[in-house]
Amino acid sequence: QVQLVESGGGLVQAGDSLKLSCAASGRTFxxxxxxxxxxxxxxxxxxxxxxxxxxxxxxxxxSVKGRFTIARDDAKNTVYLQMDSLKPEDTAVYYxxxxxxxxPSIVVASAYDYWGQGTQVTVSS
Numbered sequence: 001q002v003q004l005v006e007s008g009g010g011l012v013q014a015g016d017s018l019k020l021s022c023a024a025s026g027r028t029f030x031x032x033x034x035x036x037x038x039x040x041x042x043x044x045x046x047x048x049x050x051x052x053x054x055x056x057x058x059x060x061x062x063s064v065k066g067r068f069t070i071a072r073d074d075a076k077n078t079v080y081l082q083m084d085s086l087k088p089e090d091t092a093v094y095y096x097x098x099x100x101x102x103x104p105s106i107v108v109a110s111a112y113d114y115w116g117q118g119t120q121v122t123v124s125s
Contacts, residue, residue: 002026002114004096009119014088016123020081022096022116030074033099033106036081038092038121048094050106051079059107064090086123093118 008020022034035050049060049070058070069082079096097112105111 002029002032002098002100004098004114004116006094006096006116006119009094009121011122011124012086014086014123014125016086017082017084018086018121020083020094020096020119020121022079022081024077024079024098026077029077031100033102033111034070034072034079035097035099035106035112036070036079036094037097037109038090038094039118040089040092043092045095045109047107047109049081052106053102061107083121086121088123088125091121091123093120 003025004022006022012018031053033053036048037045038048039045047061051058051070051072067085072079095118096116098114099112103111
């Protein structure tokens, strides 16, 4: 079992940056693939980015590639989502997720076993 707690959300203007953190409980954080998803009002939850348990080969959605960066610090049991050049369309609740079993794809929500409660990100124009 792992518990995930996101933080760092808030209200920013278009073009600003924001850094989300996701702190995980437990001693085996390094053995989880970690992902970030988001859900805007009236829309389905969508993939944002993910990083393998090895820390190599981060994946990003096309809509955020080049603007968002995922990093993990296994010593701190934390995964980060650095968001730059934010746009109003990035407004959503952002969730982090953990996958305990290695799966071929980590860009789908079904790959993940544990989810945080989410943190709101609002980008004004």
